[in-house]
Amino acid sequence: MDFNSFNIKVVKFGGSSLADAEHFKKVADIIHADPTRIFVVPSAPGKRFSGDTKVTDMLYECYNTVTAGGDVDSVFGRICERYNLIIEGLGLDYDLTEEFNHIKWAIGHSAGRDYAASRGEYLNGLILSKYLGYDFIDPARYIRFFDDGSFDSEVTNALLSEELKKHDNGVIPGFYGSMPNGTIRTFSRGGSDITGSIVARAASADLYENWTDVSGFLMADPRIVDNPQGISYITYRELRELSYMGATVLHEDAIFPVRFAGIPINIRNTNMPEDPGTIILSHTEMYDSKHIITGIAGKKGFCVITIEKPMMNSEKGFGRKVLEAIEQENISFEHLPSGIDTMSVVLNRSEISSCRERIVNRICNAVEPDAITIEEGLALIAVVGRGMVKSKGTAVRVFKAVADAGINIRMIDQGSSELNIIIGVDENDFEKAMRAIYTEFVD
Numbered sequence: 001m002d003f004n005s006f007n008i009k010v011v012k013f014g015g016s017s018l019a020d021a022e023h024f025k026k027v028a029d030i031i032h033a034d035p036t037r038i039f040v041v042p043s044a045p046g047k048r049f050s051g052d053t054k055v056t057d058m059l060y061e062c063y064n065t066v067t068a069g070g071d072v073d074s075v076f077g078r079i080c081e082r083y084n085l086i087i088e089g090l091g092l093d094y095d096l097t098e099e100f101n102h103i104k105w106a107i108g109h110s111a112g113r114d115y116a117a118s119r120g121e122y123l124n125g126l127i128l129s130k131y132l133g134y135d136f137i138d139p140a141r142y143i144r145f146f147d148d149g150s151f152d153s154e155v156t157n158a159l160l161s162e163e164l165k166k167h168d169n170g171v172i173p174g175f176y177g178s179m180p181n182g183t184i185r186t187f188s189r190g191g192s193d194i195t196g197s198i199v200a201r202a203a204s205a206d207l208y209e210n211w212t213d214v215s216g217f218l219m220a221d222p223r224i225v226d227n228p229q230g231i232s233y234i235t236y237r238e239l240r241e242l243s244y245m246g247a248t249v250l251h252e253d254a255i256f257p258v259r260f261a262g263i264p265i266n267i268r269n270t271n272m273p274e275d276p277g278t279i280i281l282s283h284t285e286m287y288d289s290k291h292i293i294t295g296i297a298g299k300k301g302f303c304v305i306t307i308e309k310p311m312m313n314s315e316k317g318f319g320r321k322v323l324e325a326i327e328q329e330n331i332s333f334e335h336l337p338s339g340i341d342t343m344s345v346v347l348n349r350s351e352i353s354s355c356r357e358r359i360v361n362r363i364c365n366a367v368e369p370d371a372i373t374i375e376e377g378l379a380l381i382a383v384v385g386r387g388m389v390k391s392k393g394t395a396v397r398v399f400k401a402v403a404d405a406g407i408n409i410r411m412i413d414q415g416s417s418e419l420n421i422i423i424g425v426d427e428n429d430f431e432k433a434m435r436a437i438y439t440e441f442v443d
């Protein structure tokens with residue numbers, strides 16, 4: 001498949017890609033280099049250098065200041081300055097004073113927290129549409145949420161696809177839409193990725209390009225493994241597994257609209273547009289990966305509750321009662337590796353810190369175990385790859401690599417999809433285990 005032969009591409013640019021005028025120029029070059037890049041979704045200006053503040057964060061600060069009865073002049077002034085610097089750097093004849101005044105007034109008059117935050121994308125969208133000569137399409141009119149705040153995908157898709165048909169091109173600011181009563185509602189942080197995906201679906205795009213400051217996904221975290229290889233192709237499912245474990249390039253919820261429509265996502269680097277990046281697809285059979293594994297990701301900060309009781313396997317409702325006890329504390333469990341007379345529940349340590357005792361008591365009351373223990377300091381590592389499905393010996397290689405590095409495996413979990421193997425190791429062994437597995441499969 002030749003990815004340059006598409007008719008409609010939706011291109012989303014992250015905050016670091018639109019942080020200043022120089023980046024706007026790079027973005028315009030990328031868009032103009034390919035006439036099929038028709039619909040553009042911008043984020044708000046991000047950090048220009050380490051220690052800089054994102055415009056979205058400054059807008060939240062404005063809101064907080066107003067609600068605390070303070071004066072927003074100084075922080076709002078800095079926001080206006082950021083945009084004016086961009087306008088000036090681009091040599092545009094464009095004056096946003098009226099917009100600024102209105103926004104400042106609205107933030108001061110109960111327009112809400114989400115309204116305040118959304119103005120970062122809104123203003124960046126206005127400037128970008130002016131600079132590109134593209135139509136400005138305000139998502140408040142088309143991206144809709146239900147009363148309970150959840151995203152209304154079907155009404156949105158109907159409204160937005162109708163609208164997009166009327167435009168040859170357009171800039172649609174990311175991150176927000178509106179509630180049934182017309183107030184502005186944002187997605188969670190990083191949500192412009194979701195808007196890009198929604199627009200790609202509504203435009204029946206052939207490709208959703210997500211431009212950021214890295215050249216796609218790497219096979220492992222570069223802070224742990226030296227110079228890891230890039231991933232050329234990955235499936236949505238593999239990506240879900242890796243993102244769950246902390247591989248963060250794309251907002252998790254951005255996958256659903258395009259996955260539903262079968263539209264591939266291409267993660268690209270605005271500062272290195274020649275890099276092909278990573279392509280995320282439903283099926284990658286035609287793109288055999290060089291390696292059995294696609295990637296490794298992991299996280300520290302887990303703990304395991306182990307419950308022992310002879311004959312628990314024949315006690316009906318045992319597992320349900322244990323999980324109910326955890327649910328009653330409003331906590332979700334991560335994994336459930338079980339033996340014959342033992343059941344272990346892996347949980348996020350930060351979530352249970354305030355209710356450990358209560359959970360233990362609830363479980364004791366519910367199932368009367370012989371013993372119950374909580375072990376801290378667990379790190380989980382997920383080895384993920386479509387190449388692992390039905391290939392023999394992958395698990396052995398993972399375990400041997402870890403054992404050869406002198407590391408004890410505290411937990412093993414392999415989903416029946418065979419797409420991943422998750423192992424639990426002591427937090428102190430985490431980095432060493434990641435490196436050992438990477439070296440076994442990649443180097």
Ligand code: ASP
Pocket residue numbers: 014015043044054056057120174175188189190191192193
């Ligand atoms: N500007 C928003 C944020 O900082 C949304 C985004 O960039 O995707 O979270």
